[in-house]
Amino acid sequence: MAQRLVNLDIDLLRAFVMVAETGSFTRAAALLGRTQPAVSLQIRRLEDQLRSPVFDRGGRGFSLTTEGAGLLPQARRLLRLNDEIVATLGEGDLAGEVRFGAPEDIATIHLPGILGSFARSHPRIKLSVTCDYTTNLLDQMSRGLLDLALIKREPVGPELGVRVWSEPLVWVALDASILEQTPLPLIIAPAPDIYRKRALSALEAYGLAFRASFTSPSLSGQMAALRAGLGVGVLPAAMASRDLTVLGSPLPALSDTEIALVSARGMCGPAGLLAQEVLRTLEGGRSPMTSAYKTHHQY
Known part of the structure; x- marks a missing residue:
């Protein structure tokens, strides 16, 4: 008997990838410019095509099935290839501009890969990138100066953008001898930087x-x-270079900060395409970490 030939629907795969990467049908619907029931129906249609469930909907939440986990990386490749082909053909709806914002440290670590991949897939979309503090980025977005931004936020749930990943924060210095100085010299950004807020709050709570x-x-x-040895600072763990x-004790532990993706007018059009690239590049919320750093604990 000849094997059944199935032509997968790209729109259904895009909905599947978005739900898997955001962990929410509601957030995926916002990114795709659809309603939550419409996205749920797309997933059902994909499962009918595949004759296999891609999500386990048991209990309160849901998770990828074994088949869904195997499909996810392949679906990402198909979407990227589809977008590159469409861009090469020069479809008019892939032209435009996206004004994108991010804090400097996020831009330094993550943007090169994101923007490089996006530019190759969508060469007719112009990118304008702004690096600034989260508060300033949100202000610019409210005034219509930005379309999309990665921001740092407290863990507040889905009200402020789509959660992308949690960023571990660490105390860093040139070497541990800095801990012998009293009062402790700090290298910080001016307000309203969230790392500054975390550092000051933690030290004040511990009475240091x-x-x-x-x-x-x-x-x-x-x-x-x-690097000049002027003090102690706070960095994402991914930026703690060799x-x-x-530094560990006696400095207090720092809680993670969340990184979220926010949009000014919904994530459709060119901004929606970049939003999807951000989520694909960051693999659904895993921030790259480095293990190439020294750790010191003083007791």
Whole structure:
């Protein structure tokens, strides 16, 4: 008997990938510009095509089935190939501009891969990138100056954008001898930086004396001060390079910060395409981590 030939629907695969990456039918619907019931129906149609469930809907939530987990990386490849082919053919609806914002540290770690992949898939879409503090990015978005942004936020749920990943934060310095200084010299950004807020709140809660030894809004400026041994700073763990030491006790542990993707007017059109690329590139919420750093604990 000849094997049944199935032509997979790209729209159904796109809905499947978006639900898997956001972990929510509701958030996926917002990204796709559809209603939640419409996305649920797309998933049902895909499962009918495949004759296999892709999500386990048992209990309160849902998870990928074995078949769904196997489909996800293949679906991502098909979507990327589809988008590259359409871009090569020069479809008019893939032209336009996206004004994208992100804090400097996020831009330094993640944007090169995201923007490079997006530019190859959509060469007719112009990208304008702004690096600034989250508060300023949200202000620019409210004034219509940005279409899409990656922001740092407290874990507040889905009200402010789509959660992308949690960013572990660590104390860093040139070496552990800095802990002998009292008050502790801090290398921080000016308000309203969220890492500054985390550092000051943690030290105040633990009753540790500190002083601002170096303040700069620039990530490169803060990194230079850290490498010069001017004080202790807070960085995402992914940025703790080999020439810096990650500090433990007696410094208090820092809670993670969340990274979310927010949009000014819904994630459709060129901005929606970039939003999908962001989620695909970051693999559904896993921030790359580095293990190439020294760790010091003083008891």
